[in-house]
Amino acid sequence: MSHVLSLTDLQFAWPNQALLLDIPQFSLTRGERLFLKGPSGSGKTTLLALLGGIQLPQQGQLVTNGNTLSSLSAAARDHFRADHMGYLFQQFNLLPFLDITSNVLLPCRFSKRRAARASERYGSLEQAARHLLEQLGLPSSLHSRRADELSIGQQQRVAAARALIGSPELIIADEPTSALDYDSREAFIRLLFAECSGAGASLLFVSHDQSLAPLFDRVVDLAELNRAAGAPACI
Amino acid sequence: MHLIRLALASLRNRRFTALLTVFAIALSATLLLAVERVRVEARMSFANTISSTDxxxxxxxxxxxxxxxxxxxxxxxxxxxxxxxxxxxxxxxxxxxxxxxxxxxxxxxxxxxxxxxxxxxxxxxxxxxxxxxxxxxxxxxxxxxxxxxxxxxxxxxxxxxxxxxxxxxxxxxxxxxxxxxxxxxxxxxxxxxxxxxxxxxxxxxxxxxxxxxxxxxxxxxxxxxxxxxxxxxxxxxxxxxxxxxxxxxxxxxxxxxxxxxxxxxxxxxxxxLPGVALQELWSLMGTAEKALFVVSLFVVLTGLIGMLTAILTSLNERRREMAILRSVGARPWHVALLLVLESLTLTLLGLLLGVALLYAGLLIAREPVLSLYGIYLPLSAPTWYELSLLGGILLAALVISIVPAWRAYRQSLSDGLSIRV
Known part of the structure; x- marks a missing residue:
């Protein structure tokens, strides 16, 4: 089974601080939906920065989609992230001054590959955005509204459409449901699953809320994964 | 192109401060152009008044x-x-x-x-x-x-x-x-x-x-x-x-x-000799002209520093915007360029408004100036020199915009994708 993401002996510490992450082995298979849990301050955000190529590990190897990130230049890592990864954050992840469609299309403005894929699959970028938004339950009457005119739940669905547009291989979600109530959370996750399956994307869902864990294919506890978990938290 | 659209949309979102900045730049550009135009036209008008008289x-x-x-x-x-x-x-x-x-x-x-x-x-x-x-x-x-x-x-x-x-x-x-x-x-x-x-x-x-x-x-x-x-x-x-x-x-x-x-x-x-007397007049006026020109240059600089302050103050509250852009694939130089484009847009709008204000001012003031001081201020198109002054302001804005752009660049490198403010 091919891996979309694999870490081997990864170590990372912020400058002049104790080791924060020490992960001997971790991988995510293509199409898998993985729940990575961990309390606040356990290094989840740092791990996401490493996965996105924003930070580089001091030791170990990080292979994403067959590419060793540390062997790429900063610009190439930025390109790589834009082409292959979709991000979904806790909240406030839309640009409030853009309309919904423009927000969804943002990744296509920075990645020709994702723009080409979206156009190829749906005929045009606008149609791709419209399709994804409607699949996620946002009627076309809302598509020209400013992002800050939507409810938090609606904003999260727009952010999901943005992460999915152009079919990136990996969707990284960082506590995207923390602002939603339980019912909304579950409905949102099921929608996200459906769309990830449709796009053939793997999902790495990071959260401290374990109530959602049973919905996923696999659950990994960062505290168990990280040998440095006993060290004082630094972020 | 999409970066320009993003810059415009972001400015629209902060339209009140953006408008104030544009207005400050516009007023400074108007002042500079007005000083220049009055200087040139006064000379022209004086020099044209008499010829062939020995x-x-x-x-x-x-x-x-x-x-x-x-x-x-x-x-x-x-x-x-x-x-x-x-x-x-x-x-x-x-x-x-x-x-x-x-x-x-x-x-x-x-x-x-x-x-x-x-x-x-x-x-x-x-x-x-x-x-x-x-x-x-x-x-x-x-x-x-x-x-x-x-x-x-x-x-x-x-x-x-x-x-x-x-x-x-x-x-x-x-x-x-x-x-x-x-x-x-x-x-x-x-x-x-x-x-x-x-x-x-x-x-x-x-x-x-x-x-x-x-x-x-x-x-x-x-x-x-x-x-x-x-x-x-x-x-x-x-x-x-x-x-x-x-x-x-x-x-x-x-x-x-x-x-x-x-x-x-x-x-x-x-x-x-009319020519000699005119030269004497210019040398008398020259110092005042230079002083006025320098003052108006400083006013332009103040306008640009106002813009720099407005953009720098907004940077911290816009870290989230930068992080979002980074997460959707923007490179740090995209973020920096966004700031440069913002500065240039504000300055360009300021200059356009400044030129409009200059012509509005000329339209209102030309009659009184003509009857009070005998200086004819024509509503002519901007001269190459005036355009080069405007170009100079734009260039200065470009140089000044490097400050917030560099800060945003550094900030977006360190913040990465996950700023929580």
Whole structure:
């Protein structure tokens, strides 16, 4: 089974601080939906920065989609992230001054590959955005509204459409449901699953809320994964 | 292209501060352009007012003062010169032509000039252009005839054969009117964009006739009064004039004749070369011009620093915006470029508004400036120099924008994708 993401002996510490992450082995298979849990301050955000190529590990190897990130230049890592990864954050992840469609299309403005894929699959970028938004339950009457005119739940669905547009291989979600109530959370996750399956994307869902864990294919506890978990938290 | 759209959308979102910044830049650009335009047009307007005149002669005072009152109708003469002095030099073998100028009266804010027919024949302005009549003829048939400058006729709505009453003195307060001796409009000059347009021209005899029954600056009453009809019957010879313009047979003779006039034993006179006096005027004005220019440059700098402050202050609250952009694939240089584009957009809008304000200002101020200072401010397209000043401001904005761009670049590198504020 091919891996979309694999870490081997990864170590990372912020400058002049104790080791924060020490992960001997971790991988995510293509199409898998993985729940990575961990309390606040356990290094989840740092791990996401490493996965996105924003930070580089001091030791170990990080292979994403067959590419060793540390062997790429900063610009190439930025390109790589834009082409292959979709991000979904806790909240406030839309640009409030853009309309919904423009927000969804943002990744296509920075990645020709994702723009080409979206156009190829749906005929045009606008149609791709419209399709994804409607699949996620946002009627076309809302598509020209400013992002800050939507409810938090609606904003999260727009952010999901943005992460999915152009079919990136990996969707990284960082506590995207923390602002939603339980019912909304579950409905949102099921929608996200459906769309990830449709796009053939793997999902790495990071959260401290374990109530959602049973919905996923696999659950990994960062505290168990990280040998440095006993060290004082630094972020 | 999408970065420009993003920059515009982001600015729209902060439209209040953006508008204030644009307005500050606009005002500073307007000031800089206005100073420049007034400077250039003042010079142009002064330089174009008189040509082909070799010497200007008046009572002894300063050369700039003589130039200002005789040609530009700014200020007043300190003293008159005798008619005999005029005659003496008008008949000088080196003098080709002489134009007597007699100032001191006015009509509804416009100066009245007493002169001779030589004025219409020899006075030249701009690029050796002679005066031309749009309507009618020069004065001469009757004592009480007036030829109007183009602006006087247009502004006051005068036509040929209209009768007008001149006033004694040039003050703005209520003046003694020469209402017993009205003048008939016999000619209207074509526009010249010089003080000639704002002048009423009458004969020297006409000036004499107006004041023939005046004593000690007051009109005579009762039996002392002399009517217009009586004046027509009299042989009127001026006793004094304000200044004279001389055209010489040869320019080379200018300095010799000038010296001769300055050393004239009949009365203390001053002869000036118009070009030299203009240079003296420029050197007087040069320091003030430079000071104004430097002040307006500093105002522009203040406007740009205002923009820098506004953008830098917004940077911290926009870290989330930067992080979102990074998460959707924007590289740090995209974020930096976004800030540069923002600065350039604000400056460009400021400059456009500044130019619009300049033209609005010119439209409003050109008439008062023309009538008060005699400076014609045309609504012409921006000159290359003005465009280069605007380009300089844009360039300065570009340089200044590197500061927030660099900070945003560094910030977006360290913040990565996950700023939580």
């Amino acid at each position: 010497l200007i002669v008046g009572a002894r005072s300063g050369s700039v003062n003589l130039l200002l009152y005789s040609v530009f109708r700014i200020g007043n003469a300190t003293n008159n010169i005798r008619w005999s002095s005029y005659q003496h030099f008008a008949e000088h073998p080196q003098v080709k032509w002489a134009i007597p100028l007699s100032l001191g009266d006015s009509h509804r804010g416009y100066r009245v000039l007493g002169t001779s027919a030589a004025y219409f024949e020899h006075y030249q302005y701009g690029r050796k252009q002679a005066l031309e009549l749009a309507k009618g003829r020069p004065f001469g048939e009757d004592l009480f005839e007036v030829v109007l400058g183009a602006e006087v006729a247009r502004k006051l709505g005068y036509q040929l054969n209209d009768e007008i009453v001149l006033a004694h003195g040039v003050a703005k307060v209520t003046l003694q009117k020469h209402d017993d001796k009205p003048f008939k409009v016999v000619g209207i000059l074509k526009p010249t964009a010089t003080p000639v347009d704002r002048t009423l021209h009458i004969s020297l005899a006409g000036i004499e006739a107006l004041h023939i029954d005046w004593q000690n600056g007051m009109p005579a009453y009762g039996n002392g009064k002399i009517s217009a009809e009586q004046a027509r019957e009299m042989a009127l010879q001026p006793k004094a004039i304000t200044a004279m313009l001389l055209g010489l047979n040869s320019r080379i003779a200018s300095f010799r004749v000038q010296r001769e006039i300055n050393e004239y034993s009949g009365e203390p006179l001053l002869a000036i």
